[in-house]
Amino acid sequence: MSQVSSSRVSSSSVPSSRVSSWGRLSDAEHSVVPITSADAAPAILQASAPGIARGMERSYGDVALNAGGTLWDTRSMNRLLAFDDATGILTVEPGVLLRDIQATFSRQGWMLAVTPGTEIVTVAGAIANDVHGKNHATMGTFADHVVSITLVRTDGEVIVCGPGDEPESRGWFEATCGGLGLTGLIVQASIRLKRVPGPWLLAEDIPYQSLPEFFELSDSSEQSFEHVVSWIDITTGGGRRGILSRANPVPSPHREVPPSATSLGAAKGGITFPVVPPLSLVNSLTLPLLNRAYYRLKRTRAGSKVVHYKPFFYPLDAVEEWNRAYGPRGFYQYQCVLPRATGLESVRQILAIVARSGQGSFLGVLKTLGDREPIGMLSFARPGVNLTIDFPNLGASTLALLSSLDAVVTEHGGRLYLAKDARMPVALFEAGYPRLAEFTEYRDPGISSEMSRRLLGS
Ligand SMILES: Cc1cc2nc3c(=O)[nH]c(=O)nc-3n(C[C@H](O)[C@H](O)[C@H](O)COP(=O)(O)OP(=O)(O)OC[C@H]3O[C@@H](n4cnc5c(N)ncnc54)[C@H](O)[C@@H]3O)c2cc1C
Structure with missing residues (x-):
């Protein structure tokens, strides 16, 4: 489901809609220009530039936003x-x-x-x-x-x-x-x-109790499992516990396992988070409780089982519009990759700052990225350790917290993920993306987004 919340026709007859991205940090009017075929695209772009293309607005920040300006919508080109x-x-x-x-x-x-x-x-x-x-x-x-x-x-x-x-x-x-x-x-x-072999995976959940244990488990899992990821309890400071999940594709279930209601629920659209609560449901009272309960639940269910790909790859898709749970002010997602050589130390530092702040959420993801540089000049995924944490937007205190995390990322030579960003400083962007100058040669001067104006100046 798209993040367009309402729509009407403006005086210029271009439909104008309020559009938010996944983090729901803003909700601004955009002129949404549908593009329905490749043949029609050149004339529409020439007539309506400047603008930026939008997809499903599943990016968390401002990469596909252009408040007060044009969004080119190619979602109906879906064949x-x-x-x-x-x-x-x-x-x-x-x-x-x-x-x-x-x-x-x-x-x-x-x-x-x-x-x-x-x-x-x-x-x-x-x-x-x-x-x-x-x-x-x-x-x-x-x-x-x-x-x-x-x-x-x-x-x-x-x-x-x-x-x-x-x-x-x-x-x-x-x-x-x-x-x-x-x-x-x-x-x-x-x-x-x-x-x-089909839509099935043989998946295993393994609890871990420390960051060194995570790294050991992750490295050994990567030898024999294609998919490796971990949930980490960000309320425990040094990252003392988490659940590592690993999986490989398998032929149709070894035992006949019908896809669970949860897995198919996601396919059909499943449950929808019903309303935007007046306050974030994720707060300093609920945070430790939610994390503790999740850890215990996963620990009791640890072990191997054959699962459909949906609950393994897309557990968050089971509840549509779960981003509403963060209330009317929305939330930030902070996603960084840190060089592996100092990964233990830098992750430990970030988790300690987060735990001291009392902010954060139920979503903490820790995984290693492989030893390969990406193709794209501005691609995020590079060799190292990836840490992802959601933070309800509490205003100045959240921004101050994220700035202190930036300091750790800068010190260790890491980078932040642009798909998730709404506030990184230009200096951190420039330091994290060394192919930036090369990239600017290929920019289209008729394309501009909130993010490009914030980080690239136009
Ligand atoms: C629950 C959840 C989990 C996620 N997990 C991951 C993850 O594990 N790994 C990861 O990498 N990301 C993850 N993401 C981020 C998400 O995958 C990316 O932000 C993705 O790019 C969103 O695609 P979209 O269709 O919503 O595009 P949008 O967010 O609408 O736009 C993204 C970019 O695509 C551009 N774009 C869209 N259409 C066109 C077009 N026709 N031509 C040119 N440019 C276009 C936009 O201008 C913008 O720059 C996750 C997001 C959510 C909500």
Whole structure:
């Protein structure tokens, strides 16, 4: 479901809507211009620039926002155009949801090689943020499986680019993957799916009691499991406990396991968080209780079982609009990757600051990223340790807390994820993304977002 909360026709006859991103930190009017075909795109872009493309607004911050300006909406370009069963190459329009690809192809023995923690995102959105999943060590990022992209610029030029092309064309590809929608409008993409035995995984949950134990477990798991991720209790300071989950695809269940109500609930849309409560339901009173209860529940259920891919890959999709739980002021997600050499120390420092602050949430994710640099000039996922924490927006105190986390990330030479950001300082952005100067050569001057103005100055 999109994050558009209401819509009406403005005096200029372009539909104007209030649009928020997933963090719900703002709710501003945008002129939403639908783009329904690749052929129509050049003329529409020329007539309506400047603007920025939007997908499902599952990014947490301002990467797909343009308050008071234009949003190009390609969500209705959602057709699967061609599939080659010999190579696994699927050609799609930009608004196709990852959910539709997984549902259509998983029973035929194909799935996305890389998927983020929600499947309710568009292919173009996944390319523009070069998303990663729980299998970075073996599969890299989304862009590693993109074969070609068709891009339309606001001057009407059409560019087809791919990873194997000669340098000039490859440059467009590397700028567009992870390029935050700033190089042009993606109107078509071909991606290579991965062979799987079906929609099932053999998954295992293992409790851990310390950060060194997490690293040991994670490293040994990566030797024999494709998917590895952990939930960490961020209320316990040094990160004393968490649950590591690991999984491999398996042929149709060893034992007949019907997909649970939860797993199929997510597929059908499941439960929807009903209202925006007046205050965040995640606060200093509920926080330790929620984390303790979750840890105990998972610990008692630890062990191996065959599960459908949905509850393993997309546990948060089981409750639609769960982001409402943070109340009317919304929330920040802080996601950083820190070099592995000092990863234990830097993660420990961040968790200690967070625990002292009494802020945070139920969502703390700790995982390692594989030893591979990403294709995209502004892609996030690089070798190291990834830590992700949600924070209810309490105003100045939350911003001050996040600044103190920035200091740790800066000290250790880490970077923050642009798909999740709404406030990082320019200096941290520039330090974290060394290919920035190269990227700016490929920007489309007719494209601008709130994030690009905040971090790139235009
Ligand atoms: C519950 C949850 C879990 C998540 N887990 C992960 C995770 O594990 N890993 C991860 O990497 N991310 C994760 N994310 C983030 C999410 O995967 C990304 O933000 C994703 O890019 C959102 O896609 P979207 O379709 O909503 O695009 P939007 O958020 O609407 O836009 C994202 C970018 O795509 C651009 N864009 C959209 N359409 C086009 C187009 N046609 N042409 C050019 N540019 C376009 C926009 O301009 C913007 O720059 C998660 C998000 C949520 C809500």
